[in-house]
Amino acid sequence: MGKITTSIITIGDELLIGQTIDTNSAWMAQALNALGIWVHRRVAIGDVREDILTTLAKEAEVSDIVLITGGLGPTADDITKPTLCEYFQTKLVQHEETLQRVLHLFESRGLPILERNLEQAMVPESCTVIINERGTAPGMWFEKDGKIYVSMPGVPHEMKGIMENYVLPQLATRLKTPAVIHHTLITSGLGESFVAERLVDFEAKLPPHIRLAYLPSYSLLKLRLTAFGADKVATAAELSIYFHEMKDLLPDIAVTDQDISIGEVLGKLLKEEGKTIGTAESCTGGQISTWITAIPGSSSYYKGSAIVYANEMKMKLLGVKAETLRAHGAVSEATVLEMLAGALDLLETDYAIAVSGIMGPDGGTPEKPVGTVWIAVGSREKMTTIKHHLRYDRDRNIQMTAVYAMNELRKLILA
Structure with a gap:
């Protein structure tokens, strides 16, 4: 064939x-x-x-x-x-x-x-x-x-x-075409080389007509298994066995077993839970809400966003305290927690995401260099924060912040 x-x-x-x-x-x-x-x-x-x-x-x-x-x-x-x-x-x-x-x-x-x-x-x-x-x-x-x-x-x-x-x-x-079947697992939280180490034995036993490709993108890693065969049903069945074996080797970092965007992953979860979301974005300038609303039907779970780039807007729209900004600065755990609480009240949603960071190329300090990002996600009952130190250009830092933030909320909902 x-x-x-x-x-x-x-x-x-x-x-x-x-x-x-x-x-x-x-x-x-x-x-x-x-x-x-x-x-x-x-x-x-x-x-x-x-x-x-x-x-x-x-x-x-x-x-x-x-x-x-x-x-x-x-x-x-x-x-x-x-x-x-x-x-x-x-x-x-x-x-x-x-x-x-x-x-x-x-x-x-x-x-x-x-x-x-x-x-x-x-x-x-x-x-x-x-x-x-x-x-x-x-x-x-x-x-x-x-x-x-x-x-x-x-x-x-x-x-x-x-x-x-x-x-x-x-x-x-x-044309009489052979079967070409793809299955994709999307992971987050572990670098490409470390994932490859986990899969050494798995890759070694793959037959010649099944290939594994590593496709890194921002803070996500796609693992795509591709199988070639004469019969589509038989090829798909064989690939499914190997795919589930690979998935079972990476339970702690798996995001989804579908080749879809992080916006669609989060949207599916919110729909299943019957919950709503809003965002409070500073450094991402609306990127998170853009990805959420790119999904058809997102109006059933997305209510809105507060783009609060300036500190006065953080205070005016979200109720961030002036003393918090003076004591800790805009890029801080304390500030994103107050942004999160303010977004939940303003937008009246079940969950919210809040981000503040320094995307570059300017604006960094020795204490808070370019690439410093604080993220807060959660609900009124449960909130979590995480700090990232990104090292890329402005556009990639914004994209990675959006992915990290949306994935953090995904993990909180599933916890």
């Missing part, structure tokens, strides 16, 4: 200079993996004819499928279509259905139609045109020397529509 492999090529100078973040490749890889198609390589290149031609040929040598996004817009720097014509030795022709869609779209919006907009309906003659229900630039399906190539717009919403409505169903129908 051989793997079906894919290369993903993203085209655009904006990707190379960091102006645009490539989210397309990650989404495509997940969707392909669900079909049992393995992503062999992801390549980003600029809007350069020679680079596109060379990369197409190179990736076709190592992959069964080549997926391409970007370079299909109406401007002069969008050169993917003419370059595809050169690669497939064909010419551009007008696609009538796409032309009518473009005309209708502009006319329905009362917009003038430029010649460059009409050029969106020009496609390589040898391709199968994939209608773009979400935009003007169509997708294009090619086949050459037993390999499949698909070119799609770089706009994520449009690419996803073409993938979901046409490409993925076509691949599922035409």
Whole structure:
């Protein structure tokens, strides 16, 4: 049983200079993996004819499928279509259905139609045109020397529509793919190398078709077991046995056995308990509440937040005492405990989270260096605090504080 492999090529100078973040490749890889198609390589290149031609040929040598996004817009720097014509030795022709869609779209919006907009309906003659229900630039399906190539717009919403409505169903129908099954355990509280030490014997006995990957992210560590097999049911059953064995080896640091965010983990727990939450955030500036409300249905357990960056707001909104701030400072156990109590009263929730810290790059002192964070979580009946000394840049310190705080509340609820 051989793997079906894919290369993903993203085209655009904006990707190379960091102006645009490539989210397309990650989404495509997940969707392909669900079909049992393995992503062999992801390549980003600029809007350069020679680079596109060379990369197409190179990736076709190592992959069964080549997926391409970007370079299909109406401007002069969008050169993917003419370059595809050169690669497939064909010419551009007008696609009538796409032309009518473009005309209708502009006319329905009362917009003038430029010649460059009409050029969106020009496609390589040898391709199968994939209608773009979400935009003007169509997708294009090619086949050459037993390999499949698909070119799609770089706009994520449009690419996803073409993938979901046409490409993925076509691949599922035409290809006999092996099973590729993933199970993920998320842990917190122990570094990657220490977890690996615990799992030495477990890893040594894994069969060749099951792999363990360590994926650290901020203060969380994902342990992903991946199994390959001919039969999906049998492969999943075998992987489940190994996964539960691994999970049983790490009971003290396991956060969840699902590949979900810490916001969703906490949200599921609050829903199960029928409890509500609010936050009092200083140094995180709303990051915790952002992650909580990113989960659909969070309104059933999240009531609100007090973003109290300045000391006067800590006093005015949460009732933090002036003498507490004078004696201990904003970044202190005493202050976050008063912030927590104030948030519980102000927001009238069952649980709350309070954080205060120095995220950097400035603001630290010898007594409280950059990265010092105090966290308080709890309810009216039970509160706990913890201090962290973070050592990263401002953005990562904020992210890690949010994860630590949400996980601390998770542990308190389960205790």
